[in-house]
Amino acid sequence: MLPxxxxxxxxxxxxxxxxxSTRIFNSIWESFTLDQSNKNNIKKTAPRILDLGQAQADxxxxxxxxxxxxxxxxCIQSLIRLSWPDCDExxxxxxxxxxxxxxxxxLQYDVILTWDSFNYIQPKIxxxxxxxxxxxxxxxxxxxxxxxxxENRPKVAGTFKILGANKIHHCVSTDExxxxxxxxxxxxxKTMPGFEYARSVLxxxxxxxxxxxxx
Numbered sequence: 288m289l290p291x292x293x294x295x296x297x298x299x300x301x302x303x304x305x306x307x308s309t310r311i312f313n314s315i316w317e318s319f320t321l322d323q324s325n326k327n328n329i330k331k332t333a334p335r336i337l338d339l340g341q342a343q344a345d346x347x348x349x350x351x352x353x354x355x356x357x358x359x360x361x362c363i364q365s366l367i368r369l370s371w372p373d374c375d376e377x378x379x380x381x382x383x384x385x386x387x388x389x390x391x392x393x394l395q396y397d398v399i400l401t402w403d404s405f406n407y408i409q410p411k412i413x414x415x416x417x418x419x420x421x422x423x424x425x426x427x428x429x430x431x432x433x434x435x436x437x438e439n440r441p442k443v444a445g446t447f448k449i450l451g452a453n454k455i456h457h458c459v460s461t462d463e464x465x466x467x468x469x470x471x472x473x474x475x476x477k478t479m480p481g482f483e484y485a486r487s488v489l490x491x492x493x494x495x496x497x498x499x500x501x502x
Contacts, residue, residue, distance in 0.1 A: 306454040310488050311496045312431060313453040315398060316353065337396040337423060339363050339404060345448040345456070358396070362388045363444055366416065367407040381412055385419050395425045401432035402447045403457075405470055406440055413478040421481045430482060430499035433457070437493050439464040457494075475499070 319334045335356045338346070342359045350357050365388045372380050399420060408416065420430070435441075442463040448456040472484040475497075482499035489495050 306450055306456045307433075307490060307494070307496075309453055309455050309496055311486055311498050312455065315429060315431065315498070316452040319353065319397075334398065335394060335396045337392065337394075337399045339366075339400060340402045340447055343446070343448045345450055349449040349451065358392050358394070360389060360391060363402065363404045363407075366404060366412075367444060369409065369412050371409060371411050378415070381415050382418075385412075385415055389419055389423075392423065394423065396423055396428060397425070399423070399428065399430045401430060403433045403435070403444055405432055405475070406435050406467065407444050410470075410474075410478055414480065417479040417481050424481075424501050426501055428501045429485075430479075432497055432499075433490075434470050434487075434495040434497055435467075435493065436469050436489070436495050438466055438469060440467050440469075472497075 333354045333356050335358075336350065337358050337360060339360045339362055341361050341363075366385070369381060369384055369388075371377055374380070405413065441459045442461055442465050443459075445457050445459045448458070450456055470478075472487065475484050476482075479499060481502055483502055485498045485500040487495055487497040
């Protein structure tokens with residue numbers, strides 16, 4: 288039997304059609320807009336974006352408007368399915384699987400979009416993902432995502448469509464929920480040691496927008 292849906296998550300499903308008001312995501316793009324032009328209005332290098340989610344038409348439109356260098360990894364489901372093997376070579380096996388999943392790129396990115404994946408990837412695997420992502424980072428790289436603060440979360444990861452810098456639509460395909468241990472800033476700092484929890488905003492119904500910065 289599924290656990291009873293907490294009030295916050297029930298409200299979230301009822302309000303799911305409304306776009307999320309994304310203050311942190313908006314501030315990231317505001318900084319790129321300022322950085323792309325100097326006093327002579329000469330454009331600088333386009334921001335490099337690694338999107339771990341699926342390709343979305345609305346998001347493509349947003350990226351094209353902002354002249355991004357974009358990599359769509361479409362790897363969240365593969366990362367979620369990873370489990371920790373019960374053997375002496377477990378760490379090596381998981382590291383190799385992460386490398387295979389993310390082997391599409393060797394570039395360094397300005398922003399890595401993780402969406403809600405950290406809520407679903409096994410906590411034991413996050414430090415190994417951290418190690419691999421560090422290879423794709425410069426000293427100024429930002430990781431952006433969302434956390435469920437409720438002890439219940441949707442059974443499956445959602446999809447995200449960027450409608451604008453300050454509006455993102457989060458689509459959940461089912462109203463089934465499961466219990467989980469919500470990630471906290473302290474836990475993220477521990478499981479992602481190459482980054483630090485730089486900023487967060489508690490959104491409607493308990494969803495939390497966050498940003499990690501490179502240490």
